Amino acid sequence: xxxxxxxxxxxxxxPVMTASGTFGSGMEFSDMVDLNRLGAxxxxxxxxxxxxxxxxxxxxxxxxxxxxAIGLQxxxxxxxxxxxxxxxxxYDTKVIVNVCGHTVEEYTETVMKxxxxxxxxxxxxxxxxxxxxxxxxxGQDPKILEETVRAVKDAAKKPVIIxxxxxxxxxxxxxxxxxxxxxxxISLINTxxxxxxxxxxxxxxxxxxxxxxxxxxxxxxxxxMVYDAAHAVxxxxxxxxxIASAEDALExxxxxxxxxxxxxxxxxxxxxxxxxxxxxxxYMERYGVEDVNELVGAVG
Amino acid sequence: MQGEKCIWSVGIGMKKKISAEIAEKxxxxxxxxxxxxxxxxxxxxxPGQFIGVYPGDGSRxxxxxxxxxxxxxxxxxxxxxxxxxxxxxxxxxxxxxGDRIDILGILGNGYDTAAAAAKKVILLGGGIGIPPxxxxxxxxxxxxxxxxxxxxxxxNKLFLKDDFAAVCETLTATMDGSAGVKGNVLDAVRxxxxxxxxIYSCGPMPxxxxxxxxxxxxxxxxxxxxxxxxxxxxGACLGCVVKTKEKDHHTHVNNxxxxxxxxxxxxxxxxx
Numbered sequence: 035x036x037x038x039x040x041x042x043x044x045x046x047x048x049p050v051m052t053a054s055g056t057f058g059s060g061m062e063f064s065d066m067v068d069l070n071r072l073g074a075x076x077x078x079x080x081x082x083x084x085x086x087x088x089x090x091x092x093x094x095x096x097x098x099x100x101x102x103a104i105g106l107q108x109x110x111x112x113x114x115x116x117x118x119x120x121x122x123x124x125y126d127t128k129v130i131v132n133v134c135g136h137t138v139e140e141y142t143e144t145v146m147k148x149x150x151x152x153x154x155x156x157x158x159x160x161x162x163x164x165x166x167x168x169x170x171x172x173g174q175d176p177k178i179l180e181e182t183v184r185a186v187k188d189a190a191k192k193p194v195i196i197x198x199x200x201x202x203x204x205x206x207x208x209x210x211x212x213x214x215x216x217x218x219x220i221s222l223i224n225t226x227x228x229x230x231x232x233x234x235x236x237x238x239x240x241x242x243x244x245x246x247x248x249x250x251x252x253x254x255x256x257x258x259m260v261y262d263a264a265h266a267v268x269x270x271x272x273x274x275x276x277i278a279s280a281e282d283a284l285e286x287x288x289x290x291x292x293x294x295x296x297x298x299x300x301x302x303x304x305x306x307x308x309x310x311x312x313x314x315x316x317y318m319e320r321y322g323v324e325d326v327n328e329l330v331g332a333v334g
Numbered sequence: 335m336q337g338e339k340c341i342w343s344v345g346i347g348m349k350k351k352i353s354a355e356i357a358e359k360x361x362x363x364x365x366x367x368x369x370x371x372x373x374x375x376x377x378x379x380x381p382g383q384f385i386g387v388y389p390g391d392g393s394r395x396x397x398x399x400x401x402x403x404x405x406x407x408x409x410x411x412x413x414x415x416x417x418x419x420x421x422x423x424x425x426x427x428x429x430x431x432g433d434r435i436d437i438l439g440i441l442g443n444g445y446d447t448a449a450a451a452a453k454k455v456i457l458l459g460g461g462i463g464i465p466p467x468x469x470x471x472x473x474x475x476x477x478x479x480x481x482x483x484x485x486x487x488x489x490n491k492l493f494l495k496d497d498f499a500a501v502c503e504t505l506t507a508t509m510d511g512s513a514g515v516k517g518n519v520l521d522a523v524r525x526x527x528x529x530x531x532x533i534y535s536c537g538p539m540p541x542x543x544x545x546x547x548x549x550x551x552x553x554x555x556x557x558x559x560x561x562x563x564x565x566x567x568x569g570a571c572l573g574c575v576v577k578t579k580e581k582d583h584h585t586h587v588n589n590x591x592x593x594x595x596x597x598x599x600x601x602x603x604x605x606x
Contacts, residue, residue: 055571056570058570058571062566062568062569062570062594065348066348066349066350066351066568078572084585084587086589087575087589090562090563090573090576092573092574093565093573095395095396095422098395100396102571102573104571104572104573107589109587110586250393298395299395300566300570301395301397301567301571302388302395302396304351304438305351
């Protein structure tokens with residue numbers, strides 16, 4: 035039985051990874067999760083310099099999901115390379131470094147610093163809804179997205195995954211723009227912009243007013259968008275959005291995702307990734323599937 | 335904060351999510367729920383630390399951070415006392431004795447009770463910040479410290495007061511004046527002329543701000559326990575941060591994680 039998948043020349047032992055921002059650098063969960071089991075660890079976004087992020091409250095729960103407005107707080111790429119990458123090198127898993135920025139130059143500066151590191155791939159966050167200047171703007175206009183991708187690709191010596199925003203009119207157009215700019219793969223969905231109001235205080239629950247919705251509540255939207263995106267491009271698609279079980283992950287794979295990420299459910303059940311990996315294997319056994327790649331996009 | 339305060343290293347045990355049996359459940363006052371949990375996590379439990387408790391309803395994804403009110407390492411039990419205020423904590427309070435609930439722990443740093451051994455400690459607890467002070471009082475007494483507890487309540491529903499009185503001198507304040515000194519914990523401290531070397535405090539933010547200022551005026555050491563909305567509890571999501579005076583050693587910005595570097599902080603190290 036083969037569970038390995040190839041994303042732009044990088045072979046993951048299985049299609050299950052962590053979603054950026056929900057798993058730190060892996061270190062925070064390493065007491066509870068054997069990182070060697072994971073197809074890849076996708077790290078929390080890093081920028082060229084440290085970012086303070088948003089004021090608190092930054093997180094709140096909603097029905098079958100949560101809103102977050104962390105604002106991409108991160109220690110900067112230099113600390114990340116000194117502290118977090120060496121930690122991850124000890125494990126037999128692929129490392130995908132999520133990169134954030136306010137400007138094209140900030141993305142390329144970070145990518146160039148990481149070019150000679152042990153990172154296997156980059157995931158470029160052009161879709162964070164919680165950072166005022168830039169970020170999401172790159173991910174909402176197909177022309178700007180294509181130019182941004184091209185600039186990052188010119189700077190990058192490793193494969194580039196572009197993480198797409200669901201907060202757009204046509205996800206197919208955005209996927210096609212990323213591919214046209216030279217992206218090696220796309221990942222989706224980032225969070226959906228939401229809001230929660232405290233009726234007793236008559237104010238916003240989050241200090242940022244709005245936050246990104248994630249968790250099982252978003253899954254049907256995410257599956258649909260992965261399906262649309264997979265039909266718009268030839269490059270690999272990485273699917274995510276509310277995955278809580280192997281069944282959820284398989285929906286994404288059948289819709290066209292070559293790999294999947296577990297995000298919010300890491301908070302609810304730290305062993306979700308492991309359960310998803312084991313569940314996919316059990317499914318393959320049950321249906322006599324020799325190679326997980328046979329399932330990719332098998333529906334539609 | 336780098337290298338000076340917050341260097342104690344209690345509770346470095348492995349974190350895990352496990353199921354625990356509710357050995358005992360009582361309502362101490364309206365909406366104030368006490369639960370005794372049978373769990374191996376008790377072995378690593380220190381005063382000031384907390385556990386994450388998951389609601390039973392699976393559509394509520396996130397654990398609720400609840401402070402450890404008491405623990406017995408030998409018996410393997412942890413006691414939590416919490417307010418069933420929101421829907422998540424109401425859900426948790428609806429469990430019965432004998433039920434099993436999922437918990438994540440042990441989380442956070444805790445109070446450095448050993449360092450306070452030869453000192454006089456003033457414990458200031460306000461509202462639902464009272465419970466963690468009980469375990470602190472017990473461990474401080476064991477370590478040989480002299481302590482006095484000053485507890486602030488809304489009214490005369492003086493939950494846990496007798497538990498404290500069995501351990502140390504216990505004074506109370508009530509906002510409505512129905513018991514003890516009328517006013518807050520600092521009003522009671524002043525009224526009774528309470529003096530000491532160190533303050534340990536947990537309570538609502540306005541109280542902690544006042545306590546921080548009081549300690550600064552009196553030039554007393556002061557440690558406060560903070561609360562914030564959390565998602566992961568293990569330092570990954572950066573949801574629960576507090577502004578710091580100095581650059582934080584982990585985040586490299588003036589923000590530190592309450593769930594890992596806290597919830598207990600030297601009062602002067604955080605901007606609250």
